[in-house]
Amino acid sequence: MPNQDSFAEETWPLTLGLGWLPELPSWKDLLQDARRQAPETAFAAFQKLANTRMDFIRAGQLDKAIQRYLADHPASSPFASVRLALLGSGTLSHLLPGIRLAALRRGLLVDIYTGPYGMYRQELTDPASALFAFRPEVVCFSFDAEHLAPAGGSPEDTLANLEFCWRTAGDALGAAVVQQTALPRFPLLMGSNEDRFPQSRATVLRVVNERIRAASAAHGVSLLSVDTWSAVDGVASWFPHGLWYSAKQEVHPRAAMFYGELLGRLLGAMRGRSGKCLVLDLDNTLWGGVIGDDGLDGIALGQGSPAGEAFLAMQRYARQLAERGVILAVCSKNDYSNAIAPFERHPEMVLRPADIACFVANWQDKAANLRVIAETLNIGLDSLVFVDDNPAERRLIRTELPMVAVPELPEDPAGYVATLSAAGYFEALHLTAEDTSRTLLYRANRSREALRASSTDLGSYLQGLAMQLHWSPFDSSGLKRITQLINKTNQFNLTTRRYTEAETGSILRGPEALTLQLRLTDVHGDNGMIGVIIAYPRPDHGLLIDTWLMSCRVLGRGVEQAALNILAEQARVRGYTVLHGLYRPSPKNGMVREHYKALGFDLVRTLEDGATEWVLPLDRFTGLPAPMEILKGDACHPAMSMSS
Numbered sequence: 224m225p226n227q228d229s230f231a232e233e234t235w236p237l238t239l240g241l242g243w244l245p246e247l248p249s250w251k252d253l254l255q256d257a258r259r260q261a262p263e264t265a266f267a268a269f270q271k272l273a274n275t276r277m278d279f280i281r282a283g284q285l286d287k288a289i290q291r292y293l294a295d296h297p298a299s300s301p302f303a304s305v306r307l308a309l310l311g312s313g314t315l316s317h318l319l320p321g322i323r324l325a326a327l328r329r330g331l332l333v334d335i336y337t338g339p340y341g342m343y344r345q346e347l348t349d350p351a352s353a354l355f356a357f358r359p360e361v362v363c364f365s366f367d368a369e370h371l372a373p374a375g376g377s378p379e380d381t382l383a384n385l386e387f388c389w390r391t392a393g394d395a396l397g398a399a400v401v402q403q404t405a406l407p408r409f410p411l412l413m414g415s416n417e418d419r420f421p422q423s424r425a426t427v428l429r430v431v432n433e434r435i436r437a438a439s440a441a442h443g444v445s446l447l448s449v450d451t452w453s454a455v456d457g458v459a460s461w462f463p464h465g466l467w468y469s470a471k472q473e474v475h476p477r478a479a480m481f482y483g484e485l486l487g488r489l490l491g492a493m494r495g496r497s498g499k500c501l502v503l504d505l506d507n508t509l510w511g512g513v514i515g516d517d518g519l520d521g522i523a524l525g526q527g528s529p530a531g532e533a534f535l536a537m538q539r540y541a542r543q544l545a546e547r548g549v550i551l552a553v554c555s556k557n558d559y560s561n562a563i564a565p566f567e568r569h570p571e572m573v574l575r576p577a578d579i580a581c582f583v584a585n586w587q588d589k590a591a592n593l594r595v596i597a598e599t600l601n602i603g604l605d606s607l608v609f610v611d612d613n614p615a616e617r618r619l620i621r622t623e624l625p626m627v628a629v630p631e632l633p634e635d636p637a638g639y640v641a642t643l644s645a646a647g648y649f650e651a652l653h654l655t656a657e658d659t660s661r662t663l664l665y666r667a668n669r670s671r672e673a674l675r676a677s678s679t680d681l682g683s684y685l686q687g688l689a690m691q692l693h694w695s696p697f698d699s700s701g702l703k704r705i706t707q708l709i710n711k712t713n714q715f716n717l718t719t720r721r722y723t724e725a726e727t728g729s730i731l732r733g734p735e736a737l738t739l740q741l742r743l744t745d746v747h748g749d750n751g752m753i754g755v756i757i758a759y760p761r762p763d764h765g766l767l768i769d770t771w772l773m774s775c776r777v778l779g780r781g782v783e784q785a786a787l788n789i790l791a792e793q794a795r796v797r798g799y800t801v802l803h804g805l806y807r808p809s810p811k812n813g814m815v816r817e818h819y820k821a822l823g824f825d826l827v828r829t830l831e832d833g834a835t836e837w838v839l840p841l842d843r844f845t846g847l848p849a850p851m852e853i854l855k856g857d858a859c860h861p862a863m864s865m866s867s
Contacts, residue, residue: 321483525571
């Protein structure tokens, strides 16, 4: 094992060693210092330590220090909390530190319930059980291979049991569900042709994993794919034969940190804590050499050299991330004309100017430029993942902007893609139409900004957009995107309430809530689903707006006013006479503190935590001017048709 002040275990796979995280000198001293700090600084110090490379022993020390600190300083954490039930058929206690630290890296504090050994089914069916009392927000089923493929068992029986567990956790507990796939650890009986022996437990287990993947998609269950990652690392790195027989530990202690990381990524994705934008350096990151010195013909890129092919693979990986919804940006110390030249003219270049949503190349420091990129894209700095081959630049950003994710890169560019893939910054639960068209959305936004700049006044700009706001109640077609918006939107979000897909589905099916999903189109294309409203009846014939959120990219266009017009009209149709608004402050939603006041609501009271309550009698509300056409119906789900 490594000593306490240096973590270096080159024989470990990249993933199990958390190789994308930096080493932190004097780690043990910094841990001692964090323990002594006041709550306003201690948790930032603990989070910094969690964002460093560590082994099982170091993780246990850090986790124990944090748990003791929480016991001594209850209710002092600035992080959002998540209640997780980890239910399984083997020993799971050694996995908990890794899960808690992975969540902490994403600004989440996880309270974990494990329950009695192997008693998950009894607890799921007993409303008086400790599991129900715990009220988990997320339930993860972590079953070992012996349990999922018992001797003489069938995939059909296993799937029936799993689907029962999923339904019960979702319906009775209202929890989001995560299902771990099976670790493919059974010995082979026929070798490469194992599938020709259907009774082989290795074959049965493979079939079980295939069935889990198909069934989980139909049930809205998220996967923790240990079979995928153990194939990358080697099952021998994951499965400890001796510990299985002596303690029923299926996951090796040295894989426990990465197991926790995988589950932490899912928890982060559920709470909108995944990265949104990949910010790329250029020289020796996307090509070999320095474009300003070596010129277009002198950089290493493409076929003909190992380094050139490695940089080509890096660009292809970035392009594929963009195709699934990750925003691409460039942050380079370069003259702009030199920096843009390969994108425009190099024949081997995969990435082109149209792929980059924000291109910043100048001689300012990169921390300042990253702030510009976040502001230009209207996303938080904590949504950025910055990739740079230069260790000095990486250290600078970690110091100046600790909320920006900065992976450690190997010296050899051949390892760039593997490192980014292992780091999992862009974990996603679903893929929506908006995700696959996000680059087009930002390209269209650039066209809108060009129109704004050429317009003589705001009114003519808005009229020139020829906007149409499409609305409808929640429906099954929009369920995944609605849930995604609820959990990812932070700035224009009046209450920042979070709902799982199961909870959103219950709202959809329930008769009491008034729900709206909003989509905006204009002359430049389709902005996608940009707003969600949920309102519940009050005893005074009123509606309480439980959730009102909108995408920041459409602010300043009158959409808020149009949304209130729709909400007020639908409330009247249902016989309601008053709207109640609630603003609950969060670290990121200060921009909507005066939202209800701006729309004509009256302030009722201000609470101690800064929350405010508002009211709007509908008998005095005659509608607000909004420069757009309002349409109801299925147009909320058109095919994405973006202009170029």
